[in-house]
Amino acid sequence: MTRQTKSDSDKPLVLVVDDEINTTVMLQYIFEREGFRVERVTDxxxxxxxxxxxxxxxxLLDILLPRMNGFEVLAxxxxxxxxxHIPTILITANLREPSDVAQGLDLGADDYLQKPFAPQELLARVQSKLRARQLEEKLRRRSRELEFLLAASERLGRHLQREEVLNAAIELARELVTGDFFLVQLVDDNGNMLGSVSWASTDENSIPEYVVDIQQWLKCEQQSSVWMADPQYPPRSVRYYNGMCGVIQSNxxxxGVLAVASxxxxxxxxxxxxxxxxxxxxAMALRNAEYYQLQKLYTQELESTVLARTTELVEAQRLLTRNEKLAAIGHLAASIAHEINNPLMPIGLLLEQFEEGLRSTEHPIDLDDLQVVRENVLRIQRIVRSLLDFARQDIELRILDVGQLLESVQKLNQHSFEMERKKLSSSVEKNLQVYGSKDQLEAVFMNLALNAQAALGLGGRLNIQARAQGDKIVILFEDNGHGIPQENIDRIFDPFFSTKQNGSGLGLFVCYGVIEGHHGTIGVESEVGKGTRFTICLPRPGASG
Structure with missing residues (x-):
């Protein structure tokens, strides 16, 4: 194997493989005369x-070789x-089979020459293959660069914090080139260094300010630069002979600046x-991280604003509910006084009679009168209990599933309906939602179910329906009971009006107040002997009004 001096290392190198010494010497002379380096081997x-x-x-490969023929070498x-990827030209003799040429090309040979050949043709073919190789190398290098940058973009995009992006940039720079010092430094609009910096070094004594003068280099207004052992060339390197810088640029x-030194x-x-x-x-990853932080801050501010507004709305709703209750209490005050006064009058008269009876043996106490007193006292207790139940209802408001509320009411009443040989059925659409109080709405539905049960005869039926209708939820309680006389229809929602013997007269009044408090409506249709239908309309969440 011949030796070449280091000064020739920049010349193209041709490896000549031929066992004929005269041929290799001639080829070496031809190539070296044209500025090539040549290595000769004989097997x-x-x-x-x-x-x-x-x-x-x-x-340049001959086919007939000692120890291993040209086809095996090529393979x-x-x-x-x-x-x-090294271009290979086969050298064949005129007298060899044409199939040898085909075999060589199939194995990957780039070209072939037949002996004897003209030097001009040889050089032209070699120059052509070298140019093709240079283009291929350039394409492969660009392809590797693009693959690297694509992978770098993907890795950088995973980080949403500025410091994480800078650290990832250092890791990628270390994968890109070898070096002893790596730096990424962010700067402001005037080129002043910011606090955001990341660096790595094989030398524990290295610190960024003694390695690269970022501000001096930025004054040169270059996109990138490479320096080699020149301390006068910015950015100067105190500890490292070689290095390069590149800008981090956005819009x-x-x-910022990326720097590597070695x-x-x-x-x-x-x-x-x-x-x-x-x-x-x-730069793109830093902008994405910046946008992410801005979006995160905006989201947090928006959540805080929504929470504050929601709190205000809840408080306003509580005040509104309280005011409505106060108004209801004011409206009830006169009725309460009247209704409680009614049972108190017979109680007072009977007590006067008892007093006179105790003073005179001529008028003994009548036990039937005591029973009347007891019944009126119990009536007063029922009125007070109903008022207390109404006042103690919770006002926790949230999104409710109407179907679940009605299903709960149906399960609670199903057994008692069956025991009385009455039927309870339902037909409810799915995903019906309202915004309101679970306890209050359940109490309304329970009250309507119990009223219907009391109105049904043997074999009677209550059917509960619920469906969406525009921006409202419509709920129907329809029975085939004895019905409500027309003269009572307009009074059934009044406080203390009841057709039941032991009724307090507050059930439907409370129902009316609850539905009205939910911005809904409740109405009734009835015909004596055919049945009654209560219709409740509640707004869907988000509906105006």
Whole structure:
């Protein structure tokens, strides 16, 4: 194997593989005269070793070789990732079979020449293959760069914190090139360094301000630069001989700098260009992180605003409910006084009679009169209990499922209906929601179910229905009981009006107040002997009004 001086290392290297010494000497002379370097080997085994060690720019390969023929050598070269992209030209004799040429091309040979050949043709073919190889190498390098930048963009995009993006940029720079010091520094509009910085070094004594003068370099107004052992060239390097810088730029505004420095490795303009490409993706990731933080802050402010407004609305609803209750109490005051006064009058008269009876033995106490007193006292207790139950209802408001409320009421009453041989059925659409108080609405539905049960005869039926109708939820309680006389229809929602013997007269009044408090309506239709239908309309969540 011949030796080349280091000063020739920039010339293209051709590996000549031929066992004919005269041929190899002639080829060496032709190539060196045209500015090539040449390595000569005389058998197939040495050819493989030389190709793997020297990485020639082109292999000129004879077919007939000692120890391993040219076809085997070609197959080995194309099978190795180290040598698979080296252009190979086969040298064949005129008298060999044409199938040899086809076999060589099938194995991956780039071209072939027949002996004897003209030097001009040889050089033209070699130059053509070298140019093709340079283009292929350039495409492969660009492809690797694009793959790297694509992967870098994906990795950077995973981070939503500025510090995480900067640390990821350092990791990617270390994967991109070898070096002893890596730095990413953010700057403001005037080029002043900000507090956001990330760096890594193989030298524990290295600190960013002694490695690269960022502000001096930015004054040069360059996208990137490479320096080698020149302390006068900005940015100067105190500890490192070689280095490169690239801007981090977003919307034509420089927001930071990427820098790499080394004591041994020399950097190229292509590497500097790739560093700038990495900087662009770092800039996008930083902007995304900034937008994310702004969106997060906006979301938090929006949530705080919504919470404050919701709190205000809840408080307003509580005040409204309280005012409505106070108004209801005011309206009830006169009725309460009247209704309680009614049973008190017979109680007072009977007590006067008892007093006179105790004073005179001529008028003994009548037990029937005591029973009347007891019944009136119990009536007063029922009135007071109903008022207390109404006052103690919770006013916790939330989104409720109407179907679940009605299902609960139906389950609670199903057994008692069956015991009295009455029927209770329902037909409720799914996903019907209202905003309100669970306890209050359940109490309304329970009251209507119990009233219907009391009105039904043997074999009677109550059917509960619920459906969506525009921006409202319509709920029907329809029975085929004895019905309500027309003269009572307009009074059934009045306080203390009842057709039941032991009724307090507050049930439907409370129902009316609850539904009205939920911004809904409740109405009744009835015909004596045919039945009664109560219709409740409640607004759906979000409906206006």
């Amino acid at each position: 197939g085994v040495l050819a493989i070793e030389a190709a793997e060690a020297l990485h020639p720019d082109l292999v 080995r070269l194309k099978a190795s990732p180290i040598t698979e 034509n505004q420089i927001i 004591r041994r490795s020399e950097y190229t303009k292509d590497q500097s260009r790739l560093l700038v490409g990495l900087g662009r993706h770092v």
